[in-house]
Amino acid sequence: METIPSKEIDERIKKLQLKLREKEIEAAIIAQNVDLFYFTGTCQKGYLIVPAQGEPLFLVNKSLKRAQEESPLANIQFLQSFRNLPAALQENMPHPKKIGLELDVLPAHLYLRFQKIFPQAQIVDISMAIRKLRMLKSPYEIEIFRQGAAIDRQMLDAVPRFLREGKREVEFAAEIECFLRSLGHQGAVRMRQFNQETFYGHVMSGENLTYPTFFDGPTGGPGLSPAYPQGPGWKKIHKGEMVLVDYLTVYQGYCVDSTRFFFLGDNVPELLQKAHQVTLLIQDEIIKTAKPGVYCSEIYRLARQLAADSGFKDYFMGHSEDQAPFVGHGVGLELDELPFIADRQDYPLQEGMVFALEPKMIIPGLGAAGVENTLLVTDRGLEKITIYPEDIILVEPR
Amino acid sequence: METIPSKEIDERIKKLQLKLREKEIEAAIIAQNVDLFYFTGTCQKGYLIVPAQGEPLFLVNKSLKRAQEESPLANIQFLQSFRNLPAALQENMPHPKKIGLELDVLPAHLYLRFQKIFPQAQIVDISMAIRKLRMLKSPYEIEIFRQGAAIDRQMLDAVPRFLREGKREVEFAAEIECFLRSLGHQGAVRMRQFNQETFYGHVMSGENLTYPTFFDGPTGGPGLSPAYPQGPGWKKIHKGEMVLVDYLTVYQGYCVDSTRFFFLGDNVPELLQKAHQVTLLIQDEIIKTAKPGVYCSEIYRLARQLAADSGFKDYFMGHSEDQAPFVGHGVGLELDELPFIADRQDYPLQEGMVFALEPKMIIPGLGAAGVENTLLVTDRGLEKITIYPEDIILVEPR
Numbered sequence: 001m002e003t004i005p006s007k008e009i010d011e012r013i014k015k016l017q018l019k020l021r022e023k024e025i026e027a028a029i030i031a032q033n034v035d036l037f038y039f040t041g042t043c044q045k046g047y048l049i050v051p052a053q054g055e056p057l058f059l060v061n062k063s064l065k066r067a068q069e070e071s072p073l074a075n076i077q078f079l080q081s082f083r084n085l086p087a088a089l090q091e092n093m094p095h096p097k098k099i100g101l102e103l104d105v106l107p108a109h110l111y112l113r114f115q116k117i118f119p120q121a122q123i124v125d126i127s128m129a130i131r132k133l134r135m136l137k138s139p140y141e142i143e144i145f146r147q148g149a150a151i152d153r154q155m156l157d158a159v160p161r162f163l164r165e166g167k168r169e170v171e172f173a174a175e176i177e178c179f180l181r182s183l184g185h186q187g188a189v190r191m192r193q194f195n196q197e198t199f200y201g202h203v204m205s206g207e208n209l210t211y212p213t214f215f216d217g218p219t220g221g222p223g224l225s226p227a228y229p230q231g232p233g234w235k236k237i238h239k240g241e242m243v244l245v246d247y248l249t250v251y252q253g254y255c256v257d258s259t260r261f262f263f264l265g266d267n268v269p270e271l272l273q274k275a276h277q278v279t280l281l282i283q284d285e286i287i288k289t290a291k292p293g294v295y296c297s298e299i300y301r302l303a304r305q306l307a308a309d310s311g312f313k314d315y316f317m318g319h320s321e322d323q324a325p326f327v328g329h330g331v332g333l334e335l336d337e338l339p340f341i342a343d344r345q346d347y348p349l350q351e352g353m354v355f356a357l358e359p360k361m362i363i364p365g366l367g368a369a370g371v372e373n374t375l376l377v378t379d380r381g382l383e384k385i386t387i388y389p390e391d392i393i394l395v396e397p398r
Numbered sequence: 399m400e401t402i403p404s405k406e407i408d409e410r411i412k413k414l415q416l417k418l419r420e421k422e423i424e425a426a427i428i429a430q431n432v433d434l435f436y437f438t439g440t441c442q443k444g445y446l447i448v449p450a451q452g453e454p455l456f457l458v459n460k461s462l463k464r465a466q467e468e469s470p471l472a473n474i475q476f477l478q479s480f481r482n483l484p485a486a487l488q489e490n491m492p493h494p495k496k497i498g499l500e501l502d503v504l505p506a507h508l509y510l511r512f513q514k515i516f517p518q519a520q521i522v523d524i525s526m527a528i529r530k531l532r533m534l535k536s537p538y539e540i541e542i543f544r545q546g547a548a549i550d551r552q553m554l555d556a557v558p559r560f561l562r563e564g565k566r567e568v569e570f571a572a573e574i575e576c577f578l579r580s581l582g583h584q585g586a587v588r589m590r591q592f593n594q595e596t597f598y599g600h601v602m603s604g605e606n607l608t609y610p611t612f613f614d615g616p617t618g619g620p621g622l623s624p625a626y627p628q629g630p631g632w633k634k635i636h637k638g639e640m641v642l643v644d645y646l647t648v649y650q651g652y653c654v655d656s657t658r659f660f661f662l663g664d665n666v667p668e669l670l671q672k673a674h675q676v677t678l679l680i681q682d683e684i685i686k687t688a689k690p691g692v693y694c695s696e697i698y699r700l701a702r703q704l705a706a707d708s709g710f711k712d713y714f715m716g717h718s719e720d721q722a723p724f725v726g727h728g729v730g731l732e733l734d735e736l737p738f739i740a741d742r743q744d745y746p747l748q749e750g751m752v753f754a755l756e757p758k759m760i761i762p763g764l765g766a767a768g769v770e771n772t773l774l775v776t777d778r779g780l781e782k783i784t785i786y787p788e789d790i791i792l793v794e795p796r
Contacts, residue, residue: 186597252625333625
């Protein structure tokens with residue numbers, strides 16, 4: 001199995017250590033599996049201790065053997081159980097004044113245990129610093145995105161083969177999932193925010209495109225039951241309906257996000273056609289404007305203004321109280337990374353950011369339209385990583 | 399879409415309130431999506447406030463409309479944003495002395511926010527009380543398990559059609575996934591423990607059956623990359639190999655867990671055959687012995703003793719430092735529910751528990767064998783919910 005280059009891990013650790021020194025934090029203790037993977041190259045169970053200076057220590061409970069095979073880190077030790085953690089930590093950090101934890105994802109009970117291990121230490125949240133590091137992708141990571149995008153393209157090519165009148169949404173979805181998986185999709189999509197989750201993404205048709213749910217995105221979908229209330233449902237796909245394919249391709253851990261709309265028939269309702277054109281316009285104007293230095297909030301306001309100017313204010317990124325307050329989101333090892341292309345996100349685009357731009361219109365009673373691509377911020381502007389025709393794709397009903 | 403009967407929710411809330419009064423907790427604030435679903439019947443985004451006495455209040459951020467449609471609770475109110483939560487909580491609980499939160503799953507930063515909202519209150523962990531309630535399944539829930547088990551059976555029937563020499567593990571897995579999904583599998587498998595996750599479960603062959611990983615189970619598997627290191631890999635399935643199908647069927651939220659072993663050919667190595675017979679013996683002896691009142695730890699020790707007596711001590715539930723310290727685990731809306739059939743779990747089986755019993759042997763260099771069924775604890779003993787032939791299933795290589 002391909003493992004991560006040692007240089008990649010070295011640089012990530014060094015950047016984290018720089019942040020720690022800036023904040024006068026003596027050490028970070030990394031516990032979440034995705035952050036562990038980012039800083040060690042392996043997803044095995046354990047804790048990574050990164051001191052502000054010097055060699056990191058990776059304490060691994062299971063599987064030590066696999067961690068040693070996959071991670072280029074020099075100092076990997078066996079951790080028999082959580083009961084041994086206090087001693088191991090106190091040995092390495094006798095009297096820390098300030099330690100950093102991922103307070104956005106670490107469960108409260110673990111946080112309280114760390115408090116007991118270090119009763120004298122101040123515990124601070126290191127999660128934003130980690131998320132900002134992870135926001136800027138290396139050439140190594142960008143190459144993985146490109147490989148994922150090639151699979152995404154093959155999937156979009158195959159979709160018309162699976163799309164048939166009278167087929168249930170979930171059956172249609174199952175075939176796309178099978179196709180993606182066979183080509184190397186890892187299956188699971190990881191999200192960082194508490195309670196947010198998705199299974200491949202969203203595939204829906206017709207009125208189900210406007211079915212609301214908890215998910216922080218423009219579309220929701222019924223799902224198969226209230227227990228997992230998003231994505232494809234039991235509904236059959238009919239002639240004359242818009243069909244959304246907003247599926248992630250997660251390759252070697254990295255989320256590639258695209259959306260294309262298909263239409264079963266050839267008479268797309270005029271309002272949906274217009275809606276689609278407006279989303280393409282929004283995308284194109286953003287690509288003309290955006291480059292390093294431009295604020296994320298500015299890009300969002302441009303998108304919202306263009307939607308309003310075109311008469312689509314009430315449909316932009318959802319309708320009524322369920323409007324999603326953004327037009328793009330960073331992607332990486334998690335689906336909900338920085339940057340967010342949203343109001344009040346007053347920080348600039350930077351070279352190496354990768355985000356999904358997804359202007360969409362949700363029109364109650366009619367359906368939805370829009371486009372989504374995964375974009376890389378280069379020194380000159382935005383570059384599409386996902387490349388595929390963006391018009392509504394007409395499929396002949398069979 | 400089918401929604402939950404109001405009586406079901408009433409009873410769950412009443413039982414929680416009894417626990418709260420026992421512990422002198424004034425109110426529980428439920429935040430995790432799975433617990434929310436259990437106590438409200440919907441998985442929408444919000445917070446459920448359950449006072450020790452009286453009507454619960456469900457504050458919903460998104461989607462209010464859907465929460466109202468799906469939940470039989472009487473008091474559902476709109477929560478504009480988290481910023482409005484302090485006021486809403488303080489209005490309903492002016493000066494609480496003791497409140498309960500799910501400290502095992504609630505992220506530390508949310509815990510700290512609740513501390514700020516109620517600076518005078520003692521915050522206690524309510525998660526074990528909730529997990530113990532959820533451990534005992536109602537007739538309504540057991541009926542859903544039976545529906546899931548019917549899908550599991552159809553899947554096992556179909557497996558030999560998908561199993562071919564030279565096919566990659568991930569391609570084989572993709573076809574099983576597609577089959578399950580088309581029949582109503584929700585896709586996602588939820589786990590409660592921090593950093594634990596699985597995608598459908600495990601499908602592996604030959605030497606990959608002994609590939610170690612972080613996952614708390616007898617098998618691991620390579621996965622497609624170190625980023626998601628479990629389950630099927632790129633390896634091709636060969637003649638003369640054991641093939642594991644340990645896939646969850648998650649229907650209407652509930653996990654049905656079974657394992658069967660397939661063999662491509664007809665000459666199963668003797669040691670694997672013997673290992674398989676021992677696991678069947680362990681299962682049968684447990685079914686003869688176990689009933690309400692018998693301790694979980696006792697059952698585990700019986701299993702371990704039988705494995706040792708048969709000469710399989712070193713292979714039981716894994717090998718060397720990667721041995722899983724259990725032989726069964728509760729299933730429900732999450733894969734890792736109570737009870738755990740493990741050492742030191744000194745509490746008795748109770749009527750209404752549902753757990754997966756999975757005696758397995760992992761033999762380095764050779765493969766694995768075993769069986770898994772989802773079982774219901776009735777007043778008389780154990781009843782298999784998953785019913786399917788348990789011998790190694792021979793498949794002719796094509």
